[in-house]
Amino acid sequence: MKDALQRLEDTEQRFRNLLKEAPVSTALLTGHDLIIEIANDASLHLWGKDESIIGKKLLEAMPEMEGQVVYKELLKVYATGITYEGKESAAYLKINNVMQPVFVNFIYKAIRDPEGNITGVLAMGYDVTEQVLARERIKEAEERARLAIESAGIGTFDFNFNTKYIVTSPRFDRIFGFDAPGKFEDYINVIHPDDQKIRGAAHLHAFESGTLFYEARIIFKDGSIHWVRINGKVFYVEHRPFRMLGTALDITEQKNSHKLLIESEARFRTLITETSMVAMGLYIGPDIRIQYVNDVMIRFWGKDESVIGKTFEDAIPELKGQHFLGELRKVYQTGEVYEGKEDLAQLRVDGRLQDFYFNYTYKALRNSEDKIYGIHHVAVDVTETVLAKKELMESEQNFRKLVMQAPVGICIVRDNPIVAEVLNDTFLKIVGKTRGEFETKSYWEVLVDEREVYEPIITHVFQTGASFIGKESEITLQRNGEREKVFIDFVCEPLRESNDSINRVMILAIEVTDKVVARKKVEESRDFLNAILESLPQMAWTTNAVGQTTYVNKQWLDYTGLPTGTGYWWSSIIHDKDLDNFLEKWKASVDKGLTFQQEVRYRKHSGEFRWHLAHAMPIMNAANRVTMWVGTCTDIHDRKLSLEGLEKKINERTRDLQRSNIELQQFAYVASHDLQEPLRKIATFTELLDSSLKEKDDKSRGYLNKIAASARRMLALIQGVLNFSQLSLGGDFFTTVDLNNILSDVKNDFELLITEKGARIYTEPLPAVQGIPLQLNQLFSNLLSNALKFSEPGQNPEIYITVSDLPLEEVHEYPALTVNLPYIRIEFRDNGIGFSQEYARQVFVIFQRLNDRQSYAGTGIGLALCKRIVLNHKGEIYAKSAPGEGASFYIILPKNLS
Known part of the structure; x- marks a missing residue:
């Protein structure tokens, strides 16, 4: 019996020890008055009491419990015996003489004696206040992020790589031109085809770096083009991309005005589930x-x-x-x-x-x-609590990173007094201050000059909780040691705590000085342009980028008699026969941004149609995009009619000239052939006479030699005229000609003369050109013949043939050449007798000679043939020389006539 009592006491003692030493709040309350019989250290700590309350009634120890839910449920368990479990229940306890909220997970369980009568209640639980408050802080962080995103006009997306499912915000959908959320493919399909590669490359980079960034154009359903900037962050599971969070910002306005707006990115998610029981x-x-x-x-x-x-x-x-x-x-x-x-x-x-x-x-x-x-x-x-803490820390860190890295100026200030808690480098750059100044002084001590304008605004936001949006606010700032007048777009957004109180305001600022100045300059330029157009004697007009008329001057209104000229007025005043061609060319110019010019008949208010020259030029912005068109209509009616008559007369004269040229060429050809025959007979009979005379005296021999020489010279002259006329007739076809082969053939033809004179010829490798082989052979032959013929007596001829590209800036010096066409320049230089530079043009005139024929043979046709050949090849030839210093002949030929 004694052993049984001892075991009972041991069991009772172990039970009490278990309750007292449990790490969770454990208390045993007995009797109707709920007397505190046992309260372990965890309970006393939770209640903010000490052991002096043991043995007291619960309400005597903690009178603040009366009327609270946790106390009412305690009474109910004692009365009914039904166990009650509370989750994250709130109890307001006086701890250190201060009423504080405490959140607990607990169980109330009735204690019965051996007969089953309820003798008390066992209360066990643990403090989850930190978990509940952590959840509230996460909500506040998410709300701050949401406010930052909405205030910055940013859309957000959440993409799952495994399921290909995307969750988007309404603003994201609007940025991509959708009224409602779409599929992942829908958002890709609206990206401009030219920017698809940019998007693809950015996503490949994001898989490696974890960060997504790109800018691309979006095509809306109405065909309009919008720019969007995408930022994102890739999240990995076991080193594999699992999820991407990101933002989208419409930067169309910034792109059009070349002023980058600021992107803001924030999306934080946390998840805390209910903590399990003990x-x-x-x-x-x-x-x-x-x-x-x-x-x-x-x-x-x-x-x-x-x-x-x-x-x-x-x-x-x-x-x-x-x-x-x-x-x-x-x-x-x-x-x-x-x-x-x-x-x-x-x-x-x-x-x-x-x-x-x-x-x-x-x-x-x-x-x-x-x-x-x-x-x-x-x-x-406490897994969820720990993860929630880590998530909260990461969320706050990410939020701060977002603020610090955002291109939008961001500053978060708290009240009483107003002090900058968080500010990024962009904000500091806008206001022209340093971070150290804000760390050691209050907000208005740093921004002294700005206080008068902006303090009432921020104070109003603190007091009313109403956001404030400022557009193009003009302010003078001290930056870089100078006073600058700038324009700012800004938003003051209140940040609320869990109890809906406001103790912080977030300021988002974007400097739009360049945009405002640019717009004002555009407005001034447009007014100036309209004043100029009004002063013109011609009809003048302007259109927008797509060709819709926005302005016509008084001359246009007076001529047409129409009340207005805006919109699309073409069909109302253009002649029916000119309208289709006009519209086709106008549309092509608008589509390609090219200058427009067209002769067209416009109807006058009297009904008369008069010819006008319509001319329009595109006005480009800094991005080389058309912003508007400026056009004039010049009356050319009288000149048009005069030119048509003149053109008719010119065509008639041209036909007469062509007919005369053909007849002249035929005459030259026939005459040359008819003249050669009697000269051949003279030469033949002279030879026969010379051989038939048995006795010859020197005087007769001299006569016969002169007759024979004159006949040969006349034959050469006639042959030259025939060659010249054949060049005029044309008819040969152009082909690729290797000038090295041409020069080799010519040198072979003159091999005997080169050897007799001991001539030395120095050449560079020559290119291939488009030409007529026979004519180019004749060209080289005549130039080489001249160099050999006009050498100094007793001196071995030296001939240099070189080639180089003609610089483009020299092309305009030769009127016969085509600008921007590539040319080569070949030089034939000799050490012969030379000639005076004043005769450099005369040498290319047919039958012109500079030397007597007794000293130097020739017909005076060779260089004229060279000139004609070069002109046939769309080139140019000229000479440079001085007496006794040799001569240089320069041939300019196109590399490719096509």
Whole structure:
């Protein structure tokens, strides 16, 4: 009997020890008055009390509990015996004489005597205030991010790489031209075809770097083009891209005015699930054998009831190598309590090793002899709380990074007094201040000159919670040591706490000075242009970029008699026969941004149609895009009629001239052939006479030689005239000619004369050109013949043939050449007798000679032939020389006539 009582006392004592030493709040309340019989340290800490309250009534110890839900439920459990479980329930307790909210997860369970009568209530729970407040802070962070995004006009997207599913914000859809969310492919298809490669390259880079950035054009359903800037961040799971969060910003206006607006990016998500209830276990013996664990602990471990009876090490083998088993053994050996705070445990749950975080206690259990026989283990899963903290820290860090890196000026200020808490480099650049100034002074001590204008605005936002938007606000700032007048777009947005109070204001600022100045200049230029157009005697008009008329001058209105000239007026005043051609060419000019010019008949207010020269030029912006067209209509009616008559007469004269040229060529050809025949007979009969005379005196021989020489010279002259006329007739076809081959053939033809004179010819490699082979052969032959013929007596001829490209800037010096066509220049230079430079043009005139024929033979046709050949090849020839210093002949030929 005594042993039984002793065991009962031991059991009772162990029970009380378990309650008192539990790491969670545990209290035993007895009787109708709920007297505090047991309250462990965790309970006293939670309540903000000490052990002096034990033995007191609950309301006597904590009168503030009366009327609160947690107290009412306590009474209900005592009255009904029905267990009550509370999750994140709020209790307002006086701690350190201050009423404070406390959030707890708890269980009220009725305690009964052996007859089943309720004698008290066991209250167990733990503090989740930090978790609840963390969730509220996350909500506040998300709200700040949302406000920043909305204020900056940014759309957001969330893309899953595995499912190809995309979640977009309404603003994102509007930026891409959609009224409602679309599929992932829909957003890609509206990207301009020319920018698809940019998008593809940016996404490939994002897979490697983790960051997405690109700018591209979007084509709306109405065909309009809009610019968008995309930013994104890739999230990985096991080094594989899993998800991308990003933003889209419409930068069309900035692109058109060449002023980049600021992108803002923020999207933070966190997830905290409800914390599970308390897990408890009892382990016996030095081998830490599991005697009891509750369902919560089994669920934490991812096991079943088969673990009961096994050692801790065998039941949870994945904990080998982790510190838990070592700590259990140490507690069993030393009796020292071990408390873990947010410790990481890797447990195999649902077939895979997973990370969990726990608050837990290992406490030694002692028997009546004060010997350790086991360990009491109490644990609370705080995985979600730990992850929420990490998520919150990451979210706040990301938000700060977003603020610091944003190209939009961002400053967050708090009230009483107004101090800058967060500001990025862009904001500092706009206001012309340093970060150090804001760190040591209040906001208005730094921005002294701006206080008068902006302090009332920010104060109003603090007081009313109403946002303020300022457009193109003009302000003078001290920047870079100078006073600058600038224009700012800004937004003042209140940031609310969880209790809806306002203690911070976010200021977003964008400098738009360039845009405002540019617009004013455009307006001034347009007014100036209209004044000029009004002063013109011609009809004048302007259109927008797509060709719709925006302005006509008074002369246009007076001529047409129409009340207005805006819109599309072409069909109302253009002659029917000219309209289709006019519209076709006008559309082509507008589409390509090319100057427009067209002769067209316009109807006068009297009904008369008069010819006009319509001329329009595109006005480009800095991005080389057409912004407007300026056009004039010049009356050319009288000149048009006069030119048509003149053109008719010119055509008639041209036909007469062509007919005369043909007849002249035929005459020259026939005459040359008819003249050669009697000259051949003269030469023949002269030879016969010379041979038939038996006795010849010197005088007769001289006569005969003169007759023969005159006949030969006349034959050569006639042959030259015939060649010249054949060049005029043309008819040969152009082909690719290797000038090296031409020169080689010519040198072979003159091989005997070159040897007789001991001539030396120096040449460079020559190119191939488009030409007529026979004519080019004749050209080289005549030039080489001249160089050999007009050499100094007793001196060996030296001839240099070189080639070079004709510089483009020299082409305009030769009227016969075509500008921007590539040419080569070939030089024939000799050391002959030369000639005076004043005769450099005369040498190319037919039958012109500079030397007597007794000293130097020739007909005076060779260089004229060269001139005609070069002109046939769309080239030019000229000479440079001086008496006794040789002569240089320069041939300019196109590289490719096509």
